[in-house]
Amino acid sequence: MWPAQSNNNSNANSASNEKNNLRTLGMTSAISVAEPKPMDISRTNELKEALKPYNVFESEEELNHRMEILSKLNALVKQWIRDTSIARNMPPNVAEQVGGKIYTFGSYRLGVHHKGADIDALCVVPRHIYRSDYFTSFFELLKMQEEVTDLRAVEEAFVPVIKMNFDGIEIDMLFAKLTLKEIPDSMDLRDDMLLKNLDQKCVRSLNGCRVTDEILRLVPNIENFRLALRAIKLWAKRHGIYSNVLGYLGGVSWAMLVARTCQLYPNAVAATLIEKFFLVFSQWKWPQPVLLKQPDNVNLGYPVWDPRVNVSDRYHLMPIITPAYPQQNSTFNVSVSTRTIMQEAFENGLAITEEIIMGKATWDKLFEPPNFFGKYKHYIVLLAKSLSAEDQLEWCGLVESKIRHLIGMLERNPHITLAHVNPEAFPPLNPESGKHCSMWFIGLAFSKCEKSEKSEKGENINVDLTYDIKSFVDTVERQAEQINMFKEGMWIEAKHVKRKDLHTYVSPSLLKKERKVSSGMHRNGNIAGNGNSGSVSPRSQGDTSGRKRLSDQTLDACGKKRRINEAEEQTENTTLVVQSCGEDSNSGFSMDEYKPNLSTNKDVRYCTYNE
DSSP: OOHHHHHHHHHHHHHHHHHHHTTTTSSSOOOOOOOHHHHHHHHHHHHHHHGGGGGOOOOHHHHHHHHHHHHHHHHHHHHHHHHHHHTOOOOOHHHHSSBBEEEEEHHHHHHHOOTTTEEEEEEEETEEEEEEEIIIIIIIHHTTTTEEEEEEEESEEEESSEEEETEEEEEEEEEESSSSBBTTTOOOOTOOGGGGGGGGGHHHHHHHHHHHHHHHHOSOHHHHHHHHHHHHHHHHHHHTOTTTTTSSSSSHHHHHHHHHHHHHHOOOOOOHHHHHHHHHSSSTTTSSSSSSSSSOOOOSSSOOOOOOOOOOGGGOOOBBBBBBSOOBTTTTTTOHHHHHHHHHHHHHHHHHHHHHHTTSOOHHHHHOOOOOOTTTTTEEEEEEEEHHHHHHHHHHHHHHHHHHHHHHHHHHTEEEEEEEEEEOOOOSSSSTTTTTEEEEEEEEEOOOOOSSSSHHTTTTOEEOOHHHHHHHHHHHHHHHHTTTOOTOOOOEEEEEEEEGGGGTTSOOOHSSOOOOOOOOOOOOEEESSSSSOEEEEEOOOOTTTOOOOGSSOOOGGGGOOOOOHHHHHHHHHTSSSSSOOOOOOOSSSGGGGGGGGGSSOOOOEEOOOOO
16 A cells, blocks of 8 residues: 555566666666676675664564554544544535545655654645644644654644654654645646645645655666665765755755666666765766756746756755756755765775675675764864753754754864764763753864964964854754744753863763774864853853954955965865866756856965954
8 A cells, every 4th residue: 555565566567668768767878788797696685684784674564564554644634634624514425535645755655764764754635624724633633642652743844744653653744735626545746737826835745755756766676776775875874974954965865866876777786786876976076966857847936946047056066956846956955064075985985885896895894984083183062951851852953953054154264174063963971960962073174274483383273163153052042032942941052172082972982993084184273262161152151243253354354364375275185175076977967157156165264363
């Protein structure tokens, strides 16, 4: 009944069609249609075995449990729609026929969810059922179910959602009202005309299902795609680059990159696809966009990603475009730092997979996490605290959603070449009684751009981040107050921590990992905060709103600013300057005409700070 399982049957039915479509899927023809060799199949079997310890596969029993949950939820939706229709004076025999349905999307719909993963679902209703009904009467109906716990509604979100735990499985359920009298069980959401006259929130809610279904339609072999995607998702999570909200890539973006690789190598098995994935995207000429098909020629009035029309789209650093109308860039949050980090990870992944192919390494090496806490000399630690578990869940969600704005401010600092945020939220080593706390760490790489008397004398460069941190804290607090979330005991604090002092925040096991890290990542420098601890918190700081960094003022007002010549910048930041490289295999949609407007290299300046 549920799409995540049904694709296995459709594979066999469409096998003959796949052979005919191998060269036509995607924006360009395939790079290679070579059939797999026995060694490729052997390596793929080794990959499957290597993945098992990471719990990326569910048992048949667990899969059946998910299907039972979705069946119960679907029945609840139909019951609610029927009862609501009757309450609006619809004859009972008509109310029985109006339908309504639960659709799935995301990793479950793609068939790549791991053990214990949540399910992304969409509740589709006919035109006489409203969003207000969904967040009132349906919410109350869910409350009455003994299987439902941790029920919460986020009605004012960009994409409104009801979150719950249903019989042990986390479910995020969106809502969409169509302009139809009835919603039959056979309805295909890929029909673009279903979007006509819908509000933006409904369009966004439908987009998850439409994009997921289109990805599955655009890959030549679903089984190979799924296994390769499972491996790439695990690799991305283990390497700390799986988080859309923090400026890395989320699940749908990784799926589209793997799907594009499948289009370019349509007959390749998973082991080969993974190596080709790293080969293609370690050489991709960003900001050249990744597209799975020619954008649809549909005009229903909704905004779509198009740099020829939208000036702001020309400044996206790593565009990966969804294949369903209205097309969007799924990587809008990517920054200079996060793109640099992912590019380095692609190159590292290519080196390791080449070793695997030559028999010099096993798949386990690909999934070894890098030593984040040994990579930098300086870190910012963000601490979010509250008085209850429920408050902490909300508070952490808000703080996490704003961290990428702090990364952007740090990137604009003339002395910082890279701000590397670890997506994992760590608990404190020594929790305070009655308080809940989560910590995020940001590694900082500094530029040695001052060949001045100070550096020649061996003196350290002072970098004042007080303004950046204070701005970030103010933004989080202001947002919390605007949405009436800010409660007593909610607290956010930022501290500068040197690598040698990390043992007071994270366990020794994390610090003792030995792994060679890239050269050129460590930079000297001191971070000046307010007070000896280097911390900035909303209640302990004086008003610094009137103090601006000189780098935020005009060049005329800062006579000591000067540009570093290109040669010096390349020498000091060889591993950090973002450059385009490699041949573009997605050349059907060129951005060459916009490149004069795109700034990918960092503007590194010398600047003193007046206190």
